[in-house]
Amino acid sequence: MILVLVEVSPVGEAVETSREAVTFARDLSAAGGGVPIDAVVVGEPDDALVKTLATYGVRRVHALTGSAYDAYSGAAWAAGLMAVREKAGSVVVMAAGTSRGNEVLAHVGARTGLPMAANAISFSGLSPFTVTRQVVGGAALEEMQLAQRPAIFSVAGHAVEATPADVPGSGELVIETPDVAGADLVARVVSTDEPEPDLSGALKSAKVVVGAGRGAGSAEGFDDVLELTELLHASLGVSRVVTSLGWRPHHEQVGQTGSRISPDLYIPCGISGAIQHWAGCSSAKAILAINNDPDAPMVTKATHAVIGDMHEIIPAINEEIRRRRGA
Template sequence: MILVLVETADGAAAEVSLETLALARALAAEGGGVPVQAVVVGEVPDPAALAEELGEHGVAEVHQATGDGVAAFGGAAWAAAVQEAREATGSVVVTAAGSVRGNEVLAHLAARLQVPMAANVTAFSGLAPFVVTRQVVGGAALEEMRLDQRPAVFTVAGHAWQAAVAPTGPATWHTFAPDVAPADLVASVVSVAEKEPDTSDSLRSARVVVGAGRGAGGPDGFAPVAELAELLGGAVGVSRVVTSLGWRPHHEQVGQTGSRITPDLYVPCGISGAIQHWAGCASSKTILAINTDPDAPMMTKATYAVVGDMHEVVPAIVAELRRRRTGVEC
């Protein structure tokens, strides 16, 4: 039995959880077709709708944990709920998305069960022994890890697997009230504050990303970058130093402490390519780097590299794109 912690947003399964279910189904098939079940913690506006959605992604049964102890997010409390669901199902594998919540909950769960946890898994190979491949050093490297103890506990790196439907009909729904100890409630969310609109989701899902770093020279240097992104139907991404200097908002940051992107085309302009930034863009299918330094790490790793000043190269690209679209010299 495989148990997946499914996170929800506005009553629907989060995309990262649907990606995790794709890996879980592949693992279930490798094990001879064992069932995939899900655990959902907290209230759900429309259980029937969620049951139908999860059934479309191969989930046979859903176990919803309810009650005051898990109404607000708390890593230890949610781990207690997941542990109870695991014991009820007899699952030998427990997995979740490698999100902030997924990693925290499963880290607590692994500690409770006294088993190792592998974070940010991208693939698996074999069942005896069970070996997983996971991202380390912020995604800049991969390592193989054997999970010999049961249950095997791990999280799945975002975008490592593609969510895909595998209809089995609506999942059967069960509700239970987990036994949450006072010690599990020491840390939990007590309030949620509104913040500025976050477009990081659109950045992570963009097929084209045009990025810029310190080489932009300042806030005004992003005008041609944004124009190129618009012409290509993409999004703007930036390096950490840009947000640290206050030139652009944090939700545009690509890297270890920002968004991890997987576009068909990434155009980093004036970005040296430090390991922290590379961790966020290494999965790009094609990288066209623009930099005055031919030896910059980003230039040496890129699919294509243009040695030149981004303030000259990017406007030239914009002008050529506009000429080709309108037939008029810009």
Template sequence: MTLVLVEIDAGGVIEVSRETLTFARSLGDLVDAVVVGDLGDAARDQLASYGVRTVHHATGEAFDAYAGAAWAAAVQAGLRASGATHLLAAGTPRGMEVLAHVAAREDVPMAANVLSAEGSDPIVVTRQVVGGAALEEMRLAQSPTVLTVAGHAVEPRPADAPGAADVVDLAVDVSEADLVARVVSTEEPEPDLSGGLRSARVVVGAGRGAGSADGFGELLELTELLDASLGVSRVVTSLGWRPHHEQVGQTGSRISPDLYIPCGISGAIQHWAGCSSAKNILAINTDPDAPMVTKATYAVIGDLHEVVPAINAEIRRRRAG
């Protein structure tokens, strides 16, 4: 029996939670979900389509604003109610924090950024470590098995047969200590082109090779043509050419797109830590020996200010034809 912490936004179940529900079905046929805060009919219907048997729902004043420890108390209540032996969440900031709290309270290990799982008693998982630069095999013998699933480890896929998704209210004992660290205000970010880097399917990357704050014209056009998100290296944000929320790397966003196009990025280990999970990498760089070029699926050796405009022109030509 597997319990999944599911995150909900205005559009319903977020994509990485749908991926985690798909992953959960590989561990067994019975899958329950725990949802904290607003649920909504659309999200419930999505949960049913992904085979969820029961939705353990925690609501109340304690959950009006996000508090990791309070969410952990709700997840623990869900564990008791469901009798689950496996606990999963997407590898989002909230998923990581909440499951870390739960694992500590249950006195069991937690495996983060898991890509696959096999067997039982113990479950053997393969997970990303060292910022995604290496893979580690880990055996989880204690119950409950607690793990977070790396973004895009699997494709989100509805179940062959929908679940009932019966909603059951959870009685959760939340202490004052659980609310010490909580969200007290939320501000909408300014519009930008990072476009949800963590979940983007295509990312165009820009590094020092852009040349200056004014050197992003062709890259922004490519981003728009591909309906992609823009990601940049640390040096770009350090120089003030682009805002920090667009940064990819160890101290920025970690991405797992189907295609990453790093332009003028050497590929230092700190940046590689943020993009190594990309399924395909097309590097554009003047240096054939740059780490990003040697690790890329494909590479174009040339100046991005010559190569990218040519790509843009070809895309426009094909679309016009």
């Protein structure tokens, strides 16, 4: 049996990365001859969440309930996850590669003495079970064998597209109340401050993103980039140096400390492509780089590239788009 930790949003919905993890689990299940998939959630879910997970092929939803789970604690969640795993006899324990997913699974790995692979993007072979995972912020890939059971790993965000199953699961709800030791509650969330409004939603879901980096030269150097963004009905994404210099707001930042995007087309202009930025855009289906350095990492990794000054190339692109549209 495959056991997937599913994170739930404040409004009670399964977060996208967790739905991606369940989708990944279905591929693994099919390779193993139809091994059932169970989910673990923290707190008692509503009917809508259970039905959603059923549409993704989940057989049972195990809900961890009790005062020990009222606030987030990586160790407590791991204890509950292990209790469900030991009762159900799962051979795989998974989660989304979020900060919480990776922390909880790291606790599981430490308690079982088994290796945990973070940020897997695919698997190959079942004996031994082998995953390919992102390392160095997504700049490199590593193959890792998980020969012992349970196999413990997280799934990198956007490694697969979250899609409902062809055949839904039964979605049976099982209330679990496993004991949690006091030592597992030493590190826990004790208070939460309301975050700033998340303005990055459009960027994360955009099908086309136009990016700009240090090559823009200044805050005023974004005029042509913004016009191209408007002409393409795209979202704007920027590198970390742009936000550090105060040229653009942080919610537009793409990268390891910004948003991770997976558009159909990404057009980075004047962005060298440091590892941290690449970690945020490597899931783009196609990349058209505009840069005056033919050896820039972004250029060498791009699907296509135009070598030259972005302040000459982008106005020419804008003019051609307007001409073709008769504007």
